[in-house]
Structure formats: C-alpha cells, structure tokens
Amino acid sequence: MADTATAPVAVAPPTRSAGAEEFRTNGIPMGAPIPPASEIDLATLDITDPELWRRDAFWDRFARMRKEDPVHWCPDSPFGPYWSITTHKDIMTVDTTHEVFSSEGGITVVDADEDFKLPMFIAMDPPKHDLQRKTVQSIVGPDNLKSFEALIRSRTSTLFDTLPVGEEFDWVDTVSIELTTMMLATLFDVPFEDRRKLTRWSDVATGRNNPDIVTSEEQWRGELLECLGYFTGLWNERVNVDQRGDLISMLAHGEHTRNMTPQEYLGNLLLLIVGGNDTTRNSMTGGVYAFSKWPDQFDKLKDNPALIPSAVSEIIRWQTPLAHMRRNALSDYEIGGKTIRAGDKVLMWYASGNRDETQYSNPDDLWIERPQVRRHLSFGFGIHRCVGNRLAEMQLQILWEEFFKRFDHVEVLEEPGRVPSSFVKGYTRMPVRLTARQR
Numbered sequence: 001m002a003d004t005a006t007a008p009v010a011v012a013p014p015t016r017s018a019g020a021e022e023f024r025t026n027g028i029p030m031g032a033p034i035p036p037a038s039e040i041d042l043a044t045l046d047i048t049d050p051e052l053w054r055r056d057a058f059w060d061r062f063a064r065m066r067k068e069d070p071v072h073w074c075p076d077s078p079f080g081p082y083w084s085i086t087t088h089k090d091i092m093t094v095d096t097t098h099e100v101f102s103s104e105g106g107i108t109v110v111d112a113d114e115d116f117k118l119p120m121f122i123a124m125d126p127p128k129h130d131l132q133r134k135t136v137q138s139i140v141g142p143d144n145l146k147s148f149e150a151l152i153r154s155r156t157s158t159l160f161d162t163l164p165v166g167e168e169f170d171w172v173d174t175v176s177i178e179l180t181t182m183m184l185a186t187l188f189d190v191p192f193e194d195r196r197k198l199t200r201w202s203d204v205a206t207g208r209n210n211p212d213i214v215t216s217e218e219q220w221r222g223e224l225l226e227c228l229g230y231f232t233g234l235w236n237e238r239v240n241v242d243q244r245g246d247l248i249s250m251l252a253h254g255e256h257t258r259n260m261t262p263q264e265y266l267g268n269l270l271l272l273i274v275g276g277n278d279t280t281r282n283s284m285t286g287g288v289y290a291f292s293k294w295p296d297q298f299d300k301l302k303d304n305p306a307l308i309p310s311a312v313s314e315i316i317r318w319q320t321p322l323a324h325m326r327r328n329a330l331s332d333y334e335i336g337g338k339t340i341r342a343g344d345k346v347l348m349w350y351a352s353g354n355r356d357e358t359q360y361s362n363p364d365d366l367w368i369e370r371p372q373v374r375r376h377l378s379f380g381f382g383i384h385r386c387v388g389n390r391l392a393e394m395q396l397q398i399l400w401e402e403f404f405k406r407f408d409h410v411e412v413l414e415e416p417g418r419v420p421s422s423f424v425k426g427y428t429r430m431p432v433r434l435t436a437r438q439r
C-alpha cells in the first residue's frame, strides 16, 4: 500500500453466481431427514454439508470415521475432493508438518477465486508468514494483555449491569457479539460507534455460502470492498504519523506489511477481524449452552470460581469454534495407512480431534476439572497456532468472573440457532433468562 493507500482496486465481476443455492441443492436439503451415520456409505461421506452443521448432526459421522477410516477420502463434494483427518494424533502430525502441509492456497475447504484473491498470513508459508505474523503479534503480548485486562473487566461489568434480569433476551447478540466487537474496536482503534460494522464484515467474510448473510456473489464482494474502503481511510490517517499500538498502525508501519497490495491488506484485515470475533464470540455462547447441558459443572464453578481458567479451556475444547483448518499437500505423505498425494486438499477436523475417545475420557461431556485441559486442538498447533489465544482466554475468564458476581443462574430457553458452516462452528441466536445472585 506504500505511503498513501490507493483507492480500492478494481475487481473483475464474479465468474459464478451465489454459492449458497448451488451448494444447498448439492447437499442435504434444509429440513430433510438426516440418516444416521450407520446407514450411510462411508465411501461417499461428505462432512462439509452445511445442513449437517446447522442441525448439529455431524457427530456420529466423525465417530464412525475415527473408528473405521480415520484418514478419510471424500471423492466428491461441492468443493472438490478432499481428505479428512479426524484423530487427535494425526491432526497434530499434519498441523506441525508445515513443510509438507502448506497453508498457501487457502485454509478453509473453499478454494480462493483466481480473480478475487485475499492473501493473508494465516494462508502463507514461511518465510513471509513468519514476518507478517511477527508484525502484529505484540498486540497481544504480555504488557498489552495486562493493560487490556482492566478495560475488558470494566466493559464486561458495565454490560452485565444493564442486562434484563428475569426477562428473555438473546445472549448471542446482547453479550457475545457486543463484548467481542468492543474488543475488536480497541485492537483496530476504530471509532466505537462503528464497531458493529466489524461484526458485519466478520459475518460476511465467513458467510459467503450462507444465504442468511449474503444472497449473491456481487453482494459478498461489494461488502468486502466496502470494508477495504473503510480501512483504507484509517490506513491513510495513520501511515504518515508516528506508529501507535493499534493493528492498523502496526500494519501501515511494519517493514513486511507496509507495501501490501490492497487485496493483501483486505485479506489480513479479515483474518484479524474473523480471528478476533467469531471464535471468542462462539465460545462465550458455547459456555452458557454447555452449562445448560451439564448443570452440575455450572454449580461446581459457581461454588469455586478458582476453577474458571480450567473451565474456560474446557469450554474452548468442547465448543471448538473453528471446526477445521485446511492444508495443501506439497508432496506425497503416508499417514494412517493412506497415501496423501501432492496437490491434495487436506482438512484437519479440530471438532473431531477434540472429541477423540483415545485422547479424552468422556470426550462429549463438559468436565471443568479435566486433566491436562489446555491440551485441546481448538487453537491449532505449530507455526500457525492462534496468535490471540491468551487474549481470548482472558476475555472468557473475565466474563465468568463478572457473571458469578451478579448472577445465580442463566437459563437457556430454546435450542440455539446454529451457523450453517463446517468452518465457523457457532451460534446465530440463543434466548436466555438470568436470575440475579441472592446475597
């Protein structure tokens, strides 16, 4: 982007129509019965079907793959053929073997469009990945985390003090989205009143195939270019003044990021927006939902808040906010008795590895005192391990600390709505009712 950013690049018109309808008609139709895993042909099992994720109906399929075919080849899907890596051990191997399993070419099952590439450092290999990661990682260094703590606590307290006790409200929008969006606004130092724009761009970035978010490819690209236009303004404000501590300023001044193309700037922005938003947001909702299923664990935590750090790690394992990360094989590789060929698409299913019965006892249960509770896969492993993991844990710890100071109980009133995506494993809404703490 050099000294002064240019206007957003002209981008060629899309070459295909909206993916959503195309996608849905290829998979299980909305509302149609979903056969149990035992009745389907393993050879053609496609776990990426969004309807499986919208209905939380994929667990038995993963269990069957882990047992019968842990390195599974899907020969045909709307995204082309791909491998599924489903066990904890094999996921660790793939995630830490970046010389073979490259991130270039995309980190989700969806391929990048040739005419609308969004380079971002999560989808790069060394050395460029390492240099760009280093440019931003001090935003969540120990000093910054310390200074964020008081801010997060005061925002969480203020929000909790305004919640309608005894009345129904949507936890997703009122709490999870609001708290994570406020944090993002701080990391980017964007005007506070614009913070919901970040929520929207996060949803759009991951919602390309979700008709509840965008209904055409034109709309998808258009909204992302709006995001680029907005952030180009902030870049221009910050590039010619001394470097400050926010992410835009870091990117504008960083030796390895200051000459990014506009598309690469947009790519990295979306990485940081989605990274800091959807994931933590869905852990905030996932925790409340999980406690509604395991009320004894909630009571135990209420009686002993010293267990909060362990409970937070367990919630992040149980929720697994990003269900998969993709790699692209650079050379042939033997794993689990199968040969992955150079050029193959490989999906590491963290959602499955985190429920691997050979690694965890009672893996489907929420157990806040689980031994070695931080040994989950939700943040990945290896050179791409989540930059923001300590920040996310801190946000969640503060949420539960402040929660128990004010409330005795949160009742989940209906099954939550779920995102129809095999990448972002999360919630669209969850009505709840709070009970105030009895003093």
Ligand code: HEM
Pocket: 095, 121, 122, 123, 133, 140, 187, 271, 272, 275, 276, 277, 279, 280, 283, 316, 320, 321, 322, 325, 378, 379, 380, 381, 382, 383, 384, 385, 386, 387, 388, 389, 391, 392
């Ligand atoms: C519970 C919350 C979070 C979860 C579950 C999560 C999960 C992940 C995962 C699975 C990866 C890829 C790991 C791999 O490929 O091995 C990742 C990378 C990343 N995350 Fe997070 N994340 C969370 C919170 C955050 C936050 C709060 C931020 C921003 C402040 C963030 C920023 C990033 C970035 C920049 C990367 C790319 C790292 C790289 O490629 O080197 N994440 N995250």
